[in-house]
Amino acid sequence: MAPNDSAETNGGTRGTVAGRRKAARYIVPVAVAGVAAATIGLVPALASSGDPDLPKISAQELIEKIAASDTEQLSGTVKISTDLGIPSLGGLAGSFAPGGAGGDGGKGGSSADPQERMTELASGTHTLRIAADGPDKQRLSILDNASEYSLIHNGDQVWAYDSKSDQAYHATEKQAGEDAGRDAGKKSGHPVPEGVPTTPKALAEQVLKAAGPTTSVTVDGTAQVAGRDAYKLVVKPRQSGSTIGSVTVAVDAESGVPLKFTLLPAAGGKAVVDAGFTEVDFAKPDASLFTFTPPKGTEVTEADDAKAQHKADKGLGDLIPGADAAQLGAGEPGAKNTKVIGEGWSAIAEITTPGATGLPSKASGDVPAEAQQFLDALGDKVTGKFGSGTVFKTRLVNALMTDDGKVYVGAVTKDALVKAANSAS
Template identity: 65%
Template sequence: MAPNDSAHTTEEARDLVAGRRKAARYLVPVGVAGVAAATIGLVPALAASGDPDLPKISAQQLIEKIAASDAQQLSGTMKIKTDLGLPSFGGLGSFAPKGGAGKGGSSASPDSKLMELASGSHTLRVAADGPDKQKLSVLDNASEYSVIHSGADVWAYDSASNEVYHSKRAPGGVREGRPGKAPEALPATPKALAEQALKAVDPTTSVTVDGTSHVAGRDAYQLVIKPKQSGSTIGAIRIAVDAKNGVPLKFTLAPSGGGKAVIDAGFAKVDFGKPSASTFDFTPPKGAKVTQDDGKGHEGKGHDGRAHGGKDLKGSRGEEFKGLNVIGKGWNSIARLDVPGGKGIPSAPSGKGGKGDVPPEARKFLDSLGDKVTGKFGSGTVFKTRLINALVTDDGKVYVGAVNKDALVNAANAAK
């Protein structure tokens, strides 16, 4: 086993992790689930046993090795196990997020299909040949779902429903029929996920090299990232980094509360050779329903719900989330914003013929996630997962972050 070494980066964090930004939507728990799906979309899993004897390396050198990695070609099989502590989405009916391509959406739309990666165990096949050719396939017992990016085309196919989703990019990466940049795909390699984790590294972070391992038959260093602060829901992030080319091979996120990992994912097999060109070919099967995403349903908005050129998030009725502010630093950063209309979570219908903003089954789902809390700020509900938590106050304030309930309540009290 290689000797342990440690180093701490001093670069200030540039962003909140993507999950924190997107979690602060009008119906926070569903946003949290979507964030989780986006976060794990192409994370890797399953390591082999054994500890290779590798040259000593510092944490700073290993981070630089990841950043300098230029491996753009790979193919392999990954396993993903995710436990966010979310209840089943079954029974939500039309309340659950759907694809936004064309009228009625499509079951093959990546926006809806990849939500399934937010829980349970999944087997994936991945392939990449540079920035313009990637493929991800989610394998099931009797079906397969694939997303293929080849040049200007993005195809997705769901064999279970025999539906196809298609979008096209004009030169420069702009989606045809849509202003601004096209929505970015989920990370096509483990490197992209590791880079997201490394954005959170600042003086509030401990970064160490914790020995070595074998992953998918390759020698790897173990990079461990931990918050120095208390109050974060994240206990540690462990990244197995290929000793030869610096590509992250395995990603594990352990919660501060203990128990099994929130995300445990990595390559079971990997090959850094050039994939066959035919890997990225796709022709819609005969009889398949094809939905063309012309961008009209998303005009003026980016993939995160923000108006292009603007800074405010949009609510479900087009109202703007206002007062966006970041409280605290590092791993304990909390995003604060105002719900449209100045009210808390919408109510469910009451009584026969009663009116409300949320269907009863959706209200039940929200309540199953929430804990009622009170404080100097008044009263509200804390919605919980094992990773992202959110406090929605009854007077329409939202506090969201990868922090525990007490941290959210303290932030709300301090804002008064």
């Protein structure tokens, strides 16, 4: 294996990359337990057939290679695993899962609704089959033992189909994207809900956007992933207090496409996020992959109907007042009732929930006993200058909800959250 430059970049990923940085997004713990947890796609380390001998490359050059990659056609299989350390939902699972008894009297929504199905990626190991042919054609399938769930985007049409239940979901691009102007110059109707990266490339882009003076970026040797030679780019926080130990991205030496993404926690142990190709092909996929006609007898749900159903549904968000609003507000740094404390990997979002109300409790009669048991298992009671509250924990994102209705959330330790709450008091 030839040596590689390990020159660090101290926020120096200039030019193309610097222009692509965006503010980090912060999400309350209930979102981590639901749709937002699926924002992290995930996989066990792939077997290596020997480290390839590649020309030396600096970290700066490798990042620029990723940014300059214009690969728009590919197909392959991605294996995804995640271990966020979220306690089991136990008896709540049936109440809040799609089609469960919660919220709508047991009617449930469509099992093909992407907003529901993508939560599967929040835990465990999954095999995905993906294909892309430019910005207007993508397909993603979650494979099960005897069934398959597929999302197909073709032009202005988005279809999702669950073969197990024989249910389908249909939307136009405008409906799927909610706001066609949200990302200038980009299509807004990608079949995967916004903020849910499902490929190593999407995961790597999120991390590199946050690279700055608080980040160390180095090249640490080579690897072979899915039969292709790759460089290993290692990204580490310089700051203390972050729950993230390091991120390693295996970058295809020829195309610059990230092939594998591994996020290790600062506390040690197995990867929180591990996603990588087991097979990949950069040839043009067959056009038939992007066409879909519901089989005869399939129950089809239109996007407008699904939106109405979501509004009627009750879930974990109803147990924590303002949780849904806090999630939406955290998506924009300048959103009302939201501000950011600190910067870089140790940045913390401070969110004031509507009505400034804290957690409901079983004593008040607002929470069922089994729901309270879940909340207690997920959180630790803490006190400080700010008063008292509960810290909700995962292996990656932690959040402090104070009894007076404020939320402090970030990829930081419990001590960092308490310190932030004290400083804001």
